[in-house]
Amino acid sequence: MISRRALELATAVLTGSFGAAVVVSSLDNGIGWSSAGVDAGTFPFLTGIIIVLGSLYNLVRGVLPAATLANVPIAITPIELRRLAGLFVPAAIFVAAIPLAGMYIASALYVFAVLAMPRHQSVPRALAMAAATTLALYVVFERMFQVSLPHGALAAAFGF
Amino acid sequence: MDNLGELLHGFTIAVTVPHLALMVVGVLLGILVGVLPGLGAPNGVSLLLPLTFGMQPVSAIILLSSMYWGALFGGSVTSILFNIPGEPSSVATTFDGYPMARDGRPTTALATAFGSAAFGALIGVILITFLASWVAQVALAFGPPEYFAVYFLAFASFVGMGGAAPIKTVVALAIGFAIAAIGIDTVSGSVRLTMGIDELVKGVNFVVAVMGLFGIGELLVAVEEEFHARAVSSKIDWREVFRAVGRLPRHSVALLRSAAIGCWMGITPGGPTAASFMSYGIARRFSRRGRYFGTGEVEGIISPETADHAAGTSALLPMLSLGIPGSATAAVMMGGLMIWGLNPGPMLFVDQKDFVWGLIASMYVGNIVAVALVLLTVPVFAALMRIPFVVIAPLIVIICVVGAYSVSNSYLDVVMMLGFGIVGYLFKKLFYPLAPLVLAIVIGDKAEDAFRQSMLMSKGSLGIFFANKLVTCLIVAGIALLLLPLALQLARPWRKPISPTAETTAQEKVII
Numbered sequence: 001m002i003s004r005r006a007l008e009l010a011t012a013v014l015t016g017s018f019g020a021a022v023v024v025s026s027l028d029n030g031i032g033w034s035s036a037g038v039d040a041g042t043f044p045f046l047t048g049i050i051i052v053l054g055s056l057y058n059l060v061r062g063v064l065p066a067a068t069l070a071n072v073p074i075a076i077t078p079i080e081l082r083r084l085a086g087l088f089v090p091a092a093i094f095v096a097a098i099p100l101a102g103m104y105i106a107s108a109l110y111v112f113a114v115l116a117m118p119r120h121q122s123v124p125r126a127l128a129m130a131a132a133t134t135l136a137l138y139v140v141f142e143r144m145f146q147v148s149l150p151h152g153a154l155a156a157a158f159g160f
Numbered sequence: 161m162d163n164l165g166e167l168l169h170g171f172t173i174a175v176t177v178p179h180l181a182l183m184v185v186g187v188l189l190g191i192l193v194g195v196l197p198g199l200g201a202p203n204g205v206s207l208l209l210p211l212t213f214g215m216q217p218v219s220a221i222i223l224l225s226s227m228y229w230g231a232l233f234g235g236s237v238t239s240i241l242f243n244i245p246g247e248p249s250s251v252a253t254t255f256d257g258y259p260m261a262r263d264g265r266p267t268t269a270l271a272t273a274f275g276s277a278a279f280g281a282l283i284g285v286i287l288i289t290f291l292a293s294w295v296a297q298v299a300l301a302f303g304p305p306e307y308f309a310v311y312f313l314a315f316a317s318f319v320g321m322g323g324a325a326p327i328k329t330v331v332a333l334a335i336g337f338a339i340a341a342i343g344i345d346t347v348s349g350s351v352r353l354t355m356g357i358d359e360l361v362k363g364v365n366f367v368v369a370v371m372g373l374f375g376i377g378e379l380l381v382a383v384e385e386e387f388h389a390r391a392v393s394s395k396i397d398w399r400e401v402f403r404a405v406g407r408l409p410r411h412s413v414a415l416l417r418s419a420a421i422g423c424w425m426g427i428t429p430g431g432p433t434a435a436s437f438m439s440y441g442i443a444r445r446f447s448r449r450g451r452y453f454g455t456g457e458v459e460g461i462i463s464p465e466t467a468d469h470a471a472g473t474s475a476l477l478p479m480l481s482l483g484i485p486g487s488a489t490a491a492v493m494m495g496g497l498m499i500w501g502l503n504p505g506p507m508l509f510v511d512q513k514d515f516v517w518g519l520i521a522s523m524y525v526g527n528i529v530a531v532a533l534v535l536l537t538v539p540v541f542a543a544l545m546r547i548p549f550v551v552i553a554p555l556i557v558i559i560c561v562v563g564a565y566s567v568s569n570s571y572l573d574v575v576m577m578l579g580f581g582i583v584g585y586l587f588k589k590l591f592y593p594l595a596p597l598v599l600a601i602v603i604g605d606k607a608e609d610a611f612r613q614s615m616l617m618s619k620g621s622l623g624i625f626f627a628n629k630l631v632t633c634l635i636v637a638g639i640a641l642l643l644l645p646l647a648l649q650l651a652r653p654w655r656k657p658i659s660p661t662a663e664t665t666a667q668e669k670v671i672i
Contacts, residue, residue, distance in 0.1 A: 011586045015331050022338045025353045029345070037616040040345040043608045044353055047337040054331035061327070062590075075589060080384045087383045088581075091376070091557045095578055098561075099571060107558050114554045121551070129551070133558065147210070147566045 004075040008062025019051025102152025108134040170517030183226040190230020197382045201231035201489040206367040217500040218518040233534040249432035252440040256460025271404035280466035281527045283419040284473025296481035296506035304613035309634035311607040317428045320641030324593040336600025372577040375560040377584020422470025431487045432471040439467030488595040491602040
């Protein structure tokens with residue numbers, strides 16, 4: 001179970017650290033005024049400062065138990081968390097597998113795994129859908145629009 | 161009356177067989193992404209974008225804008241039949257649309273929604289026809305300070321009128337600006353904000369951000385709540401369609417008021433979502449039958465639908481004539497314009513007459529095509545909703561992954577897209593608005609250039625933003641909008657506390 005407060009906190013920390021990174025990184029480009037006009041780092045520097053300040057405000061607002069309408073205590077219940085993970089974890093594994101297996105094999109495995117493993121669909125149907133997905137990708141991208149999707153290190157090793 | 165002549169010329173471009181075919185394809189694809197949860201107009205349009213690079217700009221924009229109209233209509237279909245808004249902007253349609261459909265009048269609800277939507281879109285297009293070239297003419301005299309002032313006003317109006325928490329909007333905007341700054345600086349040529357990752361020199365493409373924020377993010381939000389797609393009958397009774405449309409003029413006050421709200425929210429970048437909620441809220445307050453709202457009132461469908469489409473359409477006005485998109489989808493389209501080598505803004509009306517008027521004419525025709533197609537295909541798309549979510553979700557993930565990859569054949573983009581997905585989920589969950597973030601990514605560089613050019617002109621003095629009446633007015637209006645939420649908060653103790661209603665909570669849920 002994740003409370004609304006924890007979620008607000010995490011998001012504010014996330015945006016805040018991005019802002020801090022922007023501020024630090026823009027200092028390399030120089031901030032302020034030079035002979036060429038406004039230095040390249042100035043604008044990002046200012047936006048970084050705004051992000052940091054805004055995140056601090058959101059952090060404080062999120063942690064303080066303000067009586068706002070939106071302040072429901074629980075943001076994500078355990079069941080919801082399981083559903084989220086059920087969607088996101090396979091998707092992340094799929095993305096991680098692309099460099100090795102290539103887009104086609106990875107997406108076929110992904111569709112098959114998501115459909116067949118939790119027994120949503122029978123194995124033959126899941127297989128058919130996985131094959132159809134890969135075929136559709138190939139026809140639409142490689143053939144119709146001449147966009148080459150990554151074939152992966154495995155395919156390269158076999159000489160494709 | 162120059163405009164009418166130009167418009168007629170535009171019709172000769174828009175009403176050709178290939179362009180009509182593109183409209184049909186665009187609208188059908190649009191309805192599809194509108195119906196599917198997790199895919200919306202912004203990522204639908206960005207998915208199609210790479211496929212338009214080989215086209216004439218006018219054909220490409222006709223395809224993309226038709227997709228936009230289709231998506232706006234498609235969102236309403238699921239709102240009414242399933243109580244599941246396919247698009248954030250059609251959430252307000254569920255309040256009265258679904259109860260009416262559930263009570264056995266789905267055709268009436270759909271026909272009323274489409275009829276008023278078409279009216280809203282028509283008002284939006286008429287506004288563009290007569291106002292866009294005039295605005296562009298005024299804007300031709302703009303220098304960098306004026307441009308920066310207009311950008312400032314646009315961003316300030318998100319903060320002041322967007323409806324989300326003001327500081328969260330500011331943070332979303334600033335993050336967008338920072339992301340836009342990643343890569344090579346167009347003025348000095350130096351590399352910025354790559355944080356040690358060499359591949360980031362090319363910058364972060366807005367399509368990657370849109371795929372993650374709207375695609376994966378929305379999918380994660382959708383998977384949380386288990387869908388119960390209990391559809392009411394989706395059979396269309398054609399005689400009832402005409403009867404329902406025939407009854408619309410009786411509600412002309414609601415129609416006109418909602419169209420006005422929609423146009424206003426579309427031109428100032430409040431966006432269709434805020435427009436439909438505002439219109440619904442105002443209708444409930446002023447309608448004689450206001451207390452029946454929520455039980456299937458006709459005006460409860462008319463108001464959000466008209467405003468939604470009026471806003472969606474008129475969001476293209478500032479995009480065309482000023483180069484400032486009025487909604488997230490318009491921002492994506494504008495990104496497309498820049499990729500096709502066009503420079504959105506007043507010069508379009510001088511250099512690219514065929515493009516501009518072809519697009520405007522296609523909006524008239526495209527909306528008619530959209531109404532006809534959406535009525536014809538309601539049963540087909542309603543059947544789509546019966547496909548279990550577990551089957552659709554991985555397909556949408558694959559579409560987003562391939563879409564992000566095909567932007568510049570980069571694996572890093574795919575990883576970033578997934579990262580944007582998490583950000584999109586967190587932002588949606590915590591009511592950070594997403595539209596300003598996308599807008600800032602698309603036009604951040606232009607706003608920065610305008611600022612730096614102004615500073616060059618004035619040798620570093622901010623006084624240039626108060627140098628003449630026009631620019632002073634724009635800046636002052638922007639500052640006023642920025643301070644509006646603060647002023648409202650200060651004024652609140654003197655007003656009656658507003659009772660929390662179902663509508664405001666729902667509104668908080670979907671503000672993007």
